[in-house]
Amino acid sequence: MEQDKDRTAPRGVLHPEQGASRFTVTTAPPGPALAPYVEYHWIVRWDVTGQPPYDSQVLSHPNVHLVLEPVGPLVYGVIRGVYTRRLVDAGQVHGVRFLPGGFRAFASGPVQELTDQVLPADRVFGAAVDDLCPRVLACAETDAMVVLVEEFLTARVPSEPDPQAVQVAAMVREMTGDRTMLRVEQVAARFDLSPRTLQRLFAEYVGVAPKAVLRRARLHEAAQRADAGSLDWAALAADLGYADQAHLTRDFTAVVGVPPSRYARGER
Incomplete structure (x- = not known):
């Protein structure tokens, strides 16, 4: 059975009461191997079927994210403005919020190069992340999603944290x-x-x-x-x-x- 996890919208989600009837945010902590790099996993599930699209707004934190989305896996650098995501029909995404500084272990250059950028995740993690994405999004339970992503990232961490x-x-x-x-x-x-x-x-x-x-x-x-x-x-x-x-x-x-x-x- 899936363990209970935090479903409170993280700080930075704007107008959380407006979004509460449209989407949920579930968070889960990283395992020990990823704890020096990852702050938490987050999974957003939404259902606005039969309703107008909803624009969810986030006042971002100084964190880089790996997001597995229906359109494919993406890396989001630190967004300095408000990030707006349009929710249509129903779906889910799995995100990994890296600690400030934690993404440097995976990047090929300074993290500043990613600021305000959204890029295909295979540029950072290789083609294997494209295979990971649909397997994660096919999972119905948070635990199963987290296990797959943890295995993928753990295989790519350095032997020692920077x-x-x-x-x-x-x-x-x-x-x-x-x-x-x-x-x-x-x-x-x-x-x-x-x-x-x-x-x-x-x-x-x-x-x-x-x-x-x-x-x-x-x-x-x-x-x-x-x-x-x-x-x-x-x-x-x-x-x-x-x-x-x-x-x-x-x-x-x-x-x-x-x-x-x-x-x-x-x-x-």
């Missing part, structure tokens, strides 16, 4: 979890690195600059709080380290596409 990739993952975890960390200089000082070294590490292993990671973490927090109910936007701006409410509004609108007050009303 210590710099491990360090980068720890940096991003702290940057996104500590709301008092607002500036790149703070991050550099925390990890005893120069700002320039930090920038180089993030270009090589993450795909976006440290400043972009800090900014995205604040916007995730703002969107999550907006989804939870009415807010004092001025107080939220101060809490997230913005100079004022106008600064938060500009930042949020530039990335999400609507001002935070309109987003909170469910507008797109």
Whole structure:
């Protein structure tokens, strides 16, 4: 029997209440061999049969994804804007969210080269990933899907994790979890690195600059709080380290596409 897994929409899925009746997101942790590289597996299943197509929007994290889709397997670099996926009829996809820095072990060059790119996965994993994709999507249970993907990726991991990739993952975890960390200089000082070294590490292993990671973490927090109910936007701006409410509004609108007050009303 399939084990229970987390079906809560991950942070970053915009307007989760609107999507709840249309799709589910199931997540599962990686096994020990992939834990240094993979954050989790995610499986989206949707059914909008007889309904208009639904545009699911995601405010992406600083992670690279391998996604097995009906159209074929794809690698998604870090997307700096909002990613929109149109859901039609019914189906499922299986995604692998790599840790920040974790995908570098599989890439042929700096992860920055993949930023804002979506490319056929066989360019990274070879033709075998094309054979894997339909076998995974034919599975009805999450456990069976995860087993196939785990076997595929485990056969391709290095003998030892890259210590710099491990360090980068720890940096991003702290940057996104500590709301008092607002500036790149703070991050550099925390990890005893120069700002320039930090920038180089993030270009090589993450795909976006440290400043972009800090900014995205604040916007995730703002969107999550907006989804939870009415807010004092001025107080939220101060809490997230913005100079004022106008600064938060500009930042949020530039990335999400609507001002935070309109987003909170469910507008797109």
